[in-house]
Amino acid sequence: MDHLLRGIAPISDTAWSRVDEEAKERLVPQLGARRIADFTGPAGWGHSSVSLGRTERVDGPTGTDAGAVVARRRTVLPLAEVRVPFTVARTELEDAERGAKDLELDDLERAAREMARLENCAVFHGWPAAGIEGIVPASPHEALSLGTDAARYPGVIAHAVERLRLAGVEGPYALAIGPTGYTRIMEATEETGQLLLNHLTQILGGSVVWTPGLEDAAVLSQRGDDFHLTVGQDLSVGYSHYDADSVYLYLEESFTFRVTEPDAAIPLS
Template identity: 60%
Template sequence: MDHLMRELAPIPAEGWRQIDDEARERLVTHLAARKVVDVEGPRGWTHSATSLGRTRRIDAPENARERETAVRQRRVLPLVEVRVPFTVDRSELEDAERGADDLELDDLDQAAAQVGLIENRAVFHGWPEAGIGGIIDASPYEHGTLGTDPERYPHLVANAVNTLRCNGIDGPYALAINPEGHTAIVESTEHGGLLVLDHLRRALGGGRVKRTPGITGAVVLSLAGGDFVLELGQDLSIGYSHHDAEKLSLYLEESFSFRVTEPDSALVLD
């Protein structure tokens, strides 16, 4: 038995199958940052820190100072653990055993959205308490202004891509944008009938436009690889907490770190 304690849950195999399938389907939608950064791992629950490849000097023990001993300590970025609880009605699981394949898992859907929000914000806006710096704060360029007119977005994005190229950052590129901005893009057409979304993809060099819950504004960033790294210890998994006569208390859990290795590879549009 591992730390998720799934074996202790009074959940039949069919119930677990439907819960896992629903979680997987919802998480694909919400984990937007994973589509535009490098993902390493998962390295397992016991993986505790990301090596930064650097050291810091520290004092040698007093009994070793006569020999001018040099001492350095490896620098690491500890992984952060995220656990979001949700509940499932036992009656729904009983129906799964009867053959129902449309379980009501609304609380799971909300938990998946919360996990996605946390991860996306950590990647783009950072998480100081966890030692994580985000893409937006790391970007060295003057911020552009996104505005509210989606028909201007291709021009703004093309300018951002040009800035990245002039600084030696290869494409293709991606536009990570808040849900409201993405909706405006999808619903709009430019003069002449060309979809804004199609025009944006051309400006991005065949890259992608990604709806990103949790981001403020938008970011144009390179998809060339190696610039932004999300390292997973445990990938998102469902664990068991406890239950009563009516409900089971479960949770979504993951551990991760994030680091920006090339700040020049992203430009922010406020």
């Protein structure tokens, strides 16, 4: 039995299948960071760290001659474990066994939203407590002002792409943008009749990525090997406990993130 304790939950195989399907449907569209970073994993729950390929000098043990010994400790980036609890009514799980297609899983939807926002926020804005420096704080480029007028977006994004090229960062490029800005893009049509979304993808040579948890936006290279998301246990549903009315579950994953080329992204405010 693994640490998710699914084997002792009062949930049938059919109900587990439905919960897993619903979790995936809610999570996948919101995991914007996974669409722009190199993804490594899943390596399993036991995977604890990522080697940084570096060392730091340390003193030898007590009793050794400091002048005769050169000691170094290899540096690693530990994975963070994240858990978001949610509940499912036992009556809904029973109805799943009966073949119901319209299960009431609102709390799972909330948990999926929180989990996706956390992962995206860690990747883009950083998570100091977990040793993660995000794409935006790592970038040495001054942020460009995107503003709220969608008509300005093509010019600003073209400027960002040009700055990346001048910095020697090749494309294709992607625009990661929060929900408010993404909605502006999807609703806008230019004077030529062309959808703004189509124009932006032509400028980028890549995609526009809806990224909940990203406060503003960023243009970044998709050439690869600049941003690394490492996952130990991929997003999974685990079991906690139950009472007469509800089963208490959770979404869980372990991950870390690192930027290996800070020049490969330009923040937009």
